């Protein structure tokens with residue numbers, strides 16, 4: 473009796489609430505502010521620019537993705553902000569790259585009071601051996617092989633479906649569509665690099681971020697200016713001499729700088745070795761996507777940009 477009498481009022485409240493939530497969900501600004509109410513959408517936090525792009529592609533309009541690391545910010549020594557803690561504390565799902573790239577994350581999760589699911593996007597990916605500080609976890613730059621990216625989006629899709637079963641069909645559809653694009657990307661890169669003469673497929677990069685790409689497309693790694701794990705390392709005079717000697721010995725045609733790193737050392741080394749340096753607008757996207765509107769503002773575009781740049785610099 474009592475229940476029946478109260479139900480119209482309850483229904484009114486629920487209707488109002490649903491309308492408010494729907495309004496929240498439809499608000500484009502809510503993408504940037506999941507903590508203030510994400511409506512019925514799954515609240516996701518993603519650490520790196522790559523996994524955030526994957527999460528947006530798989531989640532579509534059924535998730536709100538808060539991306540922790542901004543474009544062109546070095547992910548190797550990231551320091552979380554209070555806003556990151558707030559976002560993580562409010563999230564249902566946290567997507568990370570894994571392979572030891574986010575050394576700061578564990579403590580951040582603990583202080584944020586995060587109670588959701590952490591998705592390690594590297595699950596199931598075959599990890600390359602790492603040097604130096606990366607010997608423990610392996611080489612974290614897994615996304616530069618599109619076949620790994622395909623694995624990563626599968627893992628993300630499974631986690632999203634488990635966290636929001638009502639939207640599982642939408643996630644599966646997004647996964648299928650994006651996987652087709654990743655297959656096309658892989659074939660496209662292989663075709664473009666396949667046109668480079670075998671003797672010219674030599675890569676000198678700013679830091680050692682392209683091991684998976686080099687393995688996948690049978691390039692030759694001549695050397696990197698700084699090691700992969702410490703992007704702030706200073707080179708000794710001997711290090712500089714060594715890399716210059718390697719460039720001369722192998723006949724590598726260019727030194728590639730990266731968008732998230734200062735190009736000065738790359739420029740100096742290229743000059744000493746008498747080869748061109750690829751920097752500025754053409755710099756490779758190694759550790760992060762580029763800012764919105766740049767040639768590397770999505771994962772698919774970043775890999776195409778890198779490939780076109782490499783072909784241009786080494787093929788001429």
Ligand SMILES: [Zn+2]
Nearest residue numbers: 613681700759
């Ligand atoms: Zn790196």
